[in-house]
Amino acid sequence: MAKIIDGKTISAQIKEECKARVAELKTQGITVCLAVIQVGTDPASTVYVGNKKKACEYIGIKSLSYELPEETTQAKLLDLIEELNGRSDVNGILVQLPLPAGIDEDAVIRAIDPRKDVDGFHPQNVGALCIGQPGFVSCTPAGIIQLLKRSGIAIEGKECVVVGRSNIVGKPMALLLLRENGTVTVTHSRTKDLKAVTKRADILVVAIGKPKFITAEYVKKGAVVIDVGIHRNEQNKLCGDVDFETVEPLCSAITPVPGGVGPMTIAMLMHNCVESVSIG
Ligand code: GUN
Numbered sequence: 001m002a003k004i005i006d007g008k009t010i011s012a013q014i015k016e017e018c019k020a021r022v023a024e025l026k027t028q029g030i031t032v033c034l035a036v037i038q039v040g041t042d043p044a045s046t047v048y049v050g051n052k053k054k055a056c057e058y059i060g061i062k063s064l065s066y067e068l069p070e071e072t073t074q075a076k077l078l079d080l081i082e083e084l085n086g087r088s089d090v091n092g093i094l095v096q097l098p099l100p101a102g103i104d105e106d107a108v109i110r111a112i113d114p115r116k117d118v119d120g121f122h123p124q125n126v127g128a129l130c131i132g133q134p135g136f137v138s139c140t141p142a143g144i145i146q147l148l149k150r151s152g153i154a155i156e157g158k159e160c161v162v163v164g165r166s167n168i169v170g171k172p173m174a175l176l177l178l179r180e181n182g183t184v185t186v187t188h189s190r191t192k193d194l195k196a197v198t199k200r201a202d203i204l205v206v207a208i209g210k211p212k213f214i215t216a217e218y219v220k221k222g223a224v225v226i227d228v229g230i231h232r233n234e235q236n237k238l239c240g241d242v243d244f245e246t247v248e249p250l251c252s253a254i255t256p257v258p259g260g261v262g263p264m265t266i267a268m269l270m271h272n273c274v275e276s277v278s279i280g
Contacts, residue, residue: 001254032062039077055269056270059139061270093113142176160183160184163214204223223252229257230258242257
């Protein structure tokens with residue numbers, strides 16, 4: 001039987017740590033403030049943004065909410081970011097992605113002051129991670145490192161295989177595992193014989209966005225499996241990129257969906273917001 005890595009409990013611990021730190025900062029007269037920008041009314045984005053604002057409230061972080069209409073121009077959005085960059089009372093700026101067609105996401109990310117980029121998406125922060133310098137780290141992969149560490153799973157010297165090479169998860173995940181002295185392989189849609197590569201993994205991180213793609217044949221006995229995916233199946237039930245039923249009996253530890261990686265993203269966003277006070 002695999003150990004189930006409990007993202008709900010671990011994310012709650014991190015949030016409590018953030019809450020205590022925010023309270024301590026308050027006694028020094030320091031308020032943590034996050035500006036959250038959503039353009040348009042994509043329902044999934046509305047849920048994510050709502051959860052981020054709720055987490056801020058719970059922890060004691062002030063959140064400023066900007067809900068801009070779908071037809072907002074890129075110039076208008078860049079003006080708002082510029083204004084928030086200049087405000088000393090705003091520590092963090094988050095622009096919810098995806099943005100409507102016609103807005104250049106890269107230009108928007110680049111416009112955010114890297115010292116306020118609590119998502120860790122700005123090229124300066126990505127570059128800092130790449131060369132081992134301090135900076136904000138993308139929340140989902142940073143959360144996965146916390147899941148591993150707080151579950152007592154060593155990374156050093158392990159064969160780590162990342163499935164997926166997105167800028168938000170796969171690439172920063174690989175860099176973080178490397179920083180922890182893992183031996184890292186990144187696989188993607190053009191990888192030849194994916195099964196042969198994933199079967200080598202002591203730690204397998206799956207972020208490909210395909211429901212139940214990773215079945216037992218992809219997994220080595222005793223591996224640790226981290227599932228970043230979240231989908232709704234035909235019965236409207238949540239499932240991940242990993243076929244939990246067939247993979248769980250094989251591995252030593254696995255994250256469930258829901259309740260694994262998902263809750264960690266917001267916990268690490270809160271952590272980055274708290275950090276932003278010392279960076280700004
Ligand atoms: N859209 C999906 N995930 C994220 C995230 O972590 N940050 C932002 N800003 N947008 C997202």
